[in-house]
Amino acid sequence: MSVDDVTTAATPVLELDDVRVWTAEGAQLLRGVTWTVNPGEHWAVLGANGAGKSTLLSLAAARRHPSSGTVRILGRQMGRTMVFRLWEMIGVVDPNIRLPDELTASAAVLTGLTGSLRPQWERIGPDDETRAMEMLDRLGCIDLADRVMATCSQGERQRVRIARALMTRPRLLLLDEPATGLDLPAREALLAAVTDLRSTDPDLAIVVVAHHLEDLPSGTSHALLMAKGLAVRQGDAAEVLRSEPISECFGIPVEVTHRDGRWSAHALPGWNRSSAPDPVAVPTGDEPADEWEM
Numbered sequence: 001m002s003v004d005d006v007t008t009a010a011t012p013v014l015e016l017d018d019v020r021v022w023t024a025e026g027a028q029l030l031r032g033v034t035w036t037v038n039p040g041e042h043w044a045v046l047g048a049n050g051a052g053k054s055t056l057l058s059l060a061a062a063r064r065h066p067s068s069g070t071v072r073i074l075g076r077q078m079g080r081t082m083v084f085r086l087w088e089m090i091g092v093v094d095p096n097i098r099l100p101d102e103l104t105a106s107a108a109v110l111t112g113l114t115g116s117l118r119p120q121w122e123r124i125g126p127d128d129e130t131r132a133m134e135m136l137d138r139l140g141c142i143d144l145a146d147r148v149m150a151t152c153s154q155g156e157r158q159r160v161r162i163a164r165a166l167m168t169r170p171r172l173l174l175l176d177e178p179a180t181g182l183d184l185p186a187r188e189a190l191l192a193a194v195t196d197l198r199s200t201d202p203d204l205a206i207v208v209v210a211h212h213l214e215d216l217p218s219g220t221s222h223a224l225l226m227a228k229g230l231a232v233r234q235g236d237a238a239e240v241l242r243s244e245p246i247s248e249c250f251g252i253p254v255e256v257t258h259r260d261g262r263w264s265a266h267a268l269p270g271w272n273r274s275s276a277p278d279p280v281a282v283p284t285g286d287e288p289a290d291e292w293e294m
């Protein structure tokens with residue numbers, strides 16, 4: 001039975017119910033997260049370093065099992081389904097993956113079909129090549145098609161990575177800090193391309209993990225704030241991305257502004273670093289050890 005056999009247009013893309021993740025040593029990475037992502041929603045996940053954002057994404061990507069609680073992806077419960085069937089429905093943009101320097105951008109996008117680092121040409125047909133060009137065009141970088149990755153800027157590479165993640169027509173796109181390290185024009189081009197996916201792929205659900213509100217695309221519809229492994233606030237972006245919830249989440253008084261669909265935040269005058277709370281520490285629990293890495 002394929003993933004499509006158990007999903008309808010209304011099936012949530014992602015459903016986490018009281019999800020906990022702990023390590024063999026007992027460190028608690030997630031401490032009871034309940035979260036639902038529906039088709040077409042664009043989520044921002046924010047939180048301090050170590051809050052558990054990337055751990056959450058690895059569950060959403062079906063790359064890790066929860067220690068307790070349930071994770072359903074497109075109606076399929078993790079632990080009761082063949083995960084590789086889910087992988088092609090989930091596009092993951094991981095900045096740690098370095099696409100080989102000698103690949104052209106179009107070849108790099110084609111690797112998304114097989115999730116490999118090099119194109120498996122025997123499995124690639126003319127339709128796939130057409131789709132790769134369409135995805136480069138969708139990300140505003142069709143002119144890069146014949147350029148080798150070695151000569152692409154950081155921002156160009158990041159857009160190629162997103163095009164690559166879209167090759168399999170995923171229902172869920174996961175981006176972990178996509179704007180980190182990009183200069184202003186590159187960041188703006190990247191965020192505009194992500195925002196444009198709302199019109200070209202209206203049912204695609206997107207989750208963007210970010211450290212800064214300035215790094216959120218203007219199409220962001222929902223937000224989840226994390227602290228110390230907990231989902232401390234979630235809901236409509238307009239409700240959650242405000243001064244009070246953001247100040248509470250990061251533990252410093254900030255003023256959030258929302259203009260032309262974009263957000264920004266700055267610390268209130270008078271705040272200084274010496275009055276900041278201690279960095280987030282993940283508490284050690286007494287839960288039993290569990291296998292969580294697949």
Ligand SMILES: Nc1ncnc2c1ncn2[C@@H]1O[C@H](COP(=O)(O)OP(=O)(O)OP(=O)(O)O)[C@@H](O)[C@H]1O
Nearest residue numbers: 023027029047048049050051052053054055056282
């Ligand atoms: N295998 C592991 N063993 C022990 N602790 C871990 C392990 N993996 C992650 N952690 C810890 O769990 C916490 C959450 O990690 P995670 O990578 O999810 O945070 P994050 O919110 O993505 O942080 P950042 O903003 O720095 O990327 C961190 O304190 C991290 O050090």
Ligand SMILES: [Mg+2]
Nearest residue numbers: 053054055176
């Ligand atoms: Mg992280």
